Amino acid sequence: MSQPVPPVSPAASHDRPPVPVTVLTGYLGAGKTTLLNRILTENHGKKFAVVINEFGELGVDNDLVVDADEEVFEMNNGCICCTVRGDLIRILSGLVQRRGQLDGIIVETTGLADPAPVAQTFFVDEDVKRATRLDAIVTVADAKNLLARLADSKEAAEQLAFADLIVLNKMDLVTPAEADAVEARIRTINPWAQLIRSEKSQVPLDQVIGRDAFNLARILEHEPEFLSGEDNHSHDEEIQSLSFETDKPIDPEKFNAWISDLLATKGQDLLRTKGILAYAGEDRRFAFQAVHMIADGDFITPWKPGEARKSKIVFIGRDLNRPRLRRGFEACAA
Template sequence: MQMALNQTPVTVITGYLGAGKTTLLNRILTETHGRRYAVVVNEFGEVGIDNDLIVNAEEEIFEMNNGCICCTVRGDLIRILGGLMRRRNRFDGIIVETTGLADPAPVAQTFFVDEDVRRQTKLDAIVTVADAMHLLGEIDRAPEAQEQLGFADIVLLNKTDLVTTNDLASVEARIRRINPYAGIHRTERCGIDLAKVLGRDAFNLDRVLEFEPGFLTEAHDHEHDDEISSLSLTADRQLDPARFVPWIQKVTQDFGPDILRMKGIIAMKDDDQRFVVQAVHMLLEGGSQRSWKPDENRISRLVFIGRGLPRDQLKQGFESCRV
């Protein structure tokens, strides 16, 4: 799981229709932030990017007057990324925008499965833009809205100026029920210091623990009737790798279609390194990340975010991996 030093960070931006993804993209493409981004959008015409900002248009790639470039995904994402990698000296990071009805999983999975993409890029964060005013109404009708929140490393809770403080608290609580570990930022018109969204390395579990130290605490484990919810498992005894590794592989094979995200930090028997594991659906990766610090509690923590997962079965399986 160690990342090569020269990998280009990729941020995936998702969010339900009308939440404000285009506003965020336009900020990235127009603000003078001193960094250059390649932005991959689904269909250039639909995104509403001001033509006056485009310096020169050639093939599928357009240059912005702040040095960012923009391209359209008419073709396959892997092909587009391959084209961008041939000019990687021209930008600092890549942003991929998904459509408002899209499940971000296939985009995220691209960074696990294609060897060239994996070698040259790394998934930095999945950022979900949520509409504070309409989210509670949409979330029960639209499974996509729940899925996009379930996948998120970072949530921009947008249009906060249109709701009361109490409503805002209810919306945040609902997001937390679905996804306990995403960092939430409240915004109006996606106004945020872009450094809080881009280049966060939030897909990396160490970073999650830095800015979300409460990640995976038992308090998040609610029973409720959301279609998508989280399950958090902890063990204060070390786990046996001979049991844990086959078990987690079987879990992702059996329940992969219903697992949106899975992340965990495991204390393995006879191992001074923290074992980090994560999955998107059935795609699982894991490995030693760094040594446990002397003052760290060697507690194993595993969180699942998914649809109708068999909570008792997962809990029993996890506990059976203890030494």
């Protein structure tokens, strides 16, 4: 990552706004298929394309499917559903050719899936990157069984760690004290995600779709303290969340060299990385995000006159060395 990633030009996007994409994940039995079916059948007047890993797992009732033998088929409310048979990029590239006819794309992962490869798609392929916008990674969690799943499945923890929005489902099956305990455990894995409680996946569409929650700049506009706190950290048995802050200006070349080496050597353990940087001699903030080893960044809003220009970075991952990460980040000072 030798240079900051430039913003996409209007000409490159053919004067069409990018299609928002929601990645829907969650462990087996959490209720994500119920949530997806609610989205597909709700009387919202929108058209969504749905990409799924395995057709059989979707479990959409037969009367919703016009032609299950087709890779692309219409749903009864005007939605389009694609079964994934190999190349997610190929399918997305085909869908965005009709992006003027779509209000959004929903990608549902299998219950045992790591959502990282799906999220990485929107970083690595330039055509997909220009034509789509990752709106949010939404994880549905089973309030009744989540603690047991966290004890026997690393995928359950990964799905929580990657989430921008967590739907804590099946609240009708737990007591208030149990619900609080589950939420507290979730916060040890991912203290940054928005969390919504639900019963039987009854979540209003506008709480899940169109949140722009993967947009770090937008999050900071609404929650300025989102990346607050130096050396804040909490940890699960495996997954930790660490954040660091410095009021010294950052040298972009030093930062790019450090973060590139860090992601290359530690990327498999770094589930999510995000930060806002104050580059020396630059009046605009630089928003940085990474999923495993795939990184992206862009300049966003200017610093306000008189505002303290602090750089902040967050790591969520496994086996994180807090002193080493802190020293590496502080060494990027101009």
